[in-house]
Amino acid sequence: MISIPRRRQAASALLALGAVLSAGACSVANSGPEASSSGAANSVRIVLPEEPPTLEPCDASLTATGRVTRANITEALTERDPGTGQLQPALATEWKQGSPTEWTFTLRKGVKFHDGTAFDAKAAAFSIERTVGSKIDCNVDGYVFGDVKLTVTVADDSTLKVKTAKPDPILPLRLSFVEIVPTTTSATGKVREPVGTGPYKIAKWDAGRSLRLERFAGYWGKAPDFAAAEYVWRTEGSIRAAMIKSDEADIAVGLAPEDGAGDSAVQFPNNETSYLRIDATKPPLNDIRVRQAINYAVDKDGLVASVFAGLGKPAAQVVPEGVTGHSSAIQPWPYDMAQAKKLIAEAKADGVPTDTPITIIGRNGIYPKAAEAMEVVQNSLNEAGLTMKIQMLDVNAWLEYLLAPFPKNIGPTLLQAQHGNQAGDAAFTMGQIYGSKGAQSSYGTAELDDLISAAEQDSGEERQAAFAKALEYQNKEVVRDAVLAHMTGILALSKKVAYKPNAATNDEMRLAEIHPAG
Structure with a gap:
């Protein structure tokens, strides 16, 4: 974890980012002139229990942040399959352990950040050093790395070496929580709206009202089905469930049985x-x-x-x-x-x-x-x-x-x-x-x-x-x-979308796994 003296700053920074919007009057995205003009007919609409406190990538281990950020806006070197538990390639294509304290990662070529800059070993090294043991109070640091000490070396554009002070047999798994950002990202403070390599980029965050992500045309992988994702938030579960029935939302998360989702409810071990x-x-x-x-x-x-x-x-x-x-x-x-x-x-x-x-x-x-x-x-x-x-x-x-x-x-x-x-x-x-x-x-x-x-x-x-x-x-x-x-988790799905939740859904909801129904 992050050392204790840095934690108060993290919480204070989150406090400064705004409060959760109570159930209120604004309509869900995909309704109204702004939604129509932005091509929202090809948007997936998601209603959350609370507004993300931040989209800062190094706080993506916070549920309210990670469910929007991880694998959507930003990506890591590796990723864990929640079904099998196996570690899979993401921005790294392979990794090997040269000694009990040293790992070598081969990075994916031809990847671009949302700002058009190239992803390379320098960006990976910067992101790791920005997250682990830095002074900006990253929740991921405390949650994932604790007192782990890392030394990161750029061998060439597509090769990264990571050394640990003592043997760490799960380092590649730990690095699945380090979201990669370009070297132009602040190394001295957190960012509210990050630049990443993911299939979606931030289009507009109307604080207290809604958040819109749009498909990144330069994404290195397969393009997701939906051109955009519209997030809103309502504190009352019954309101979130009702929004599915009234066709104001396609997915509502964090529901209880009594919220009245009916046939649209899907249970899953969360x-x-x-x-x-x-x-x-x-x-x-x-x-x-x-x-x-x-x-x-x-x-x-x-x-x-x-x-x-x-x-x-x-x-x-x-x-x-x-x-x-x-x-x-x-x-x-x-x-x-x-x-x-x-x-x-x-x-x-x-x-x-x-x-x-x-x-x-x-x-x-x-x-x-x-x-x-x-x-x-x-x-x-x-x-x-x-x-x-x-x-x-x-x-x-x-x-x-x-x-x-x-x-x-x-x-x-x-x-x-x-x-x-x-x-x-x-x-x-x-x-x-x-x-x-x-x-x-x-x-x-x-x-x-x-x-x-x-x-x-x-x-x-x-x-x-x-x-x-x-x-x-x-x-x-x-x-x-x-x-x-x-x-046990419950979410509700409209008849317009197909999505199969898994054990990681509560912490990261991958938009690329959501498809039009039929």
């Missing part, structure tokens, strides 16, 4: 796990008995059955099945209110201030019925003997609490969070979420840090076993969070 991050640095949450009690007090089966309408399943860990490092030995904490009350009473008898108010920091729209889910948690923890209150925030304000350093003088908190490991390796979870210096970590231990560090250098079966061991240690000895559920 690879997201919802959880509560416990701030274990502040009393009473610094007592492991209280953290254990929180896990016992939440009825995960009831939460999934009622609030999530049966979509998803109770979860035991934030690393789901199919991801390297998942431990089958970890089972969901059982619902046991009597045990929760017993643990809190024991802690209180020992002088732990269990009456201290604890704030649940929630995020509007993080998943359907987010506020209702936190109300269920609040009621359960109050019953167990804690004093809970809820503060629901929009995405930009919530990011202040997600990314270290966290706001000061806020008292003990539980953070409503969701983690999706579409990269398929626990390295993209463990360091950032559970490491002592992780960008999203509120607490860690030296012992867990050592287990994570050792696992990151292993490969094959040893890597799987080492990460599973670290997860098991966290679940038993640290208890830094309360994992709730593995989620």
Whole structure:
């Protein structure tokens, strides 16, 4: 992850980019004179739960940014197939490991950026150095690279060498998160509207209203079917679903069963796990008995059955099945209110201030019925003997609490969070979420840090076993969070388009995979 002192600047920069538009009056793209004059008849229209906080490529690991930016506006050297988990060529055609700490990448020739400049090894090196270990607070840096140190060398126009300070067997996978930009991109600050090599370029971003991408005529690959993509955003899921029925949108994402999408609804496993991050640095949450009690007090089966309408399943860990490092030995904490009350009473008898108010920091729209889910948690923890209150925030304000350093003088908190490991390796979870210096970590231990560090250098079966061991240690000895559920996504499609969502859809929606129906 990015080192802690840089995180506040990242959140502040995002705050400056604007707030999410509430459900409002402006009509969807493809209606009105502007849409007609811009050739919108060949546009795909997408309605999102929130406006992207930025399209900055090095923040593309943020869901609201990545679902628009990744593989649409910008591209990486490699890309992971969400169906098979296999790493595939993108802007690099091949790669090989010359030693445990050195990789050589052969780059694709004849690729142009949207501004007409050529993609080459200098641009790839610039993009990596701009993202990894730089001073512009890239979320990708913290999420993907942690404390990985890289040395990038341009061998020739189409050959790039990357060295790591210590062995890193998944470096090509990590680089699938580095979006490539031209060397003319600012290296000292973030850009709101990037230039990339992707099949679409930014045509117009009307802040607070809509975003239009247009097909890039000079794209090196196969041209996508739609000439343009029109994005708008509405906070209410029922409004997003209604826009499909009224032919104001072709795709609506982030829906719940009760939003009324009907036959247009498509369910898919979205690879997201919802959880509560416990701030274990502040009393009473610094007592492991209280953290254990929180896990016992939440009825995960009831939460999934009622609030999530049966979509998803109770979860035991934030690393789901199919991801390297998942431990089958970890089972969901059982619902046991009597045990929760017993643990809190024991802690209180020992002088732990269990009456201290604890704030649940929630995020509007993080998943359907987010506020209702936190109300269920609040009621359960109050019953167990804690004093809970809820503060629901929009995405930009919530990011202040997600990314270290966290706001000061806020008292003990539980953070409503969701983690999706579409990269398929626990390295993209463990360091950032559970490491002592992780960008999203509120607490860690030296012992867990050592287990994570050792696992990151292993490969094959040893890597799987080492990460599973670290997860098991966290679940038993640290208890830094309360994992709730593995989620199921719902989107709605109009009859005009064909699209098959996959495990990565929540984080990146590839416009080239959307086709006219029929």
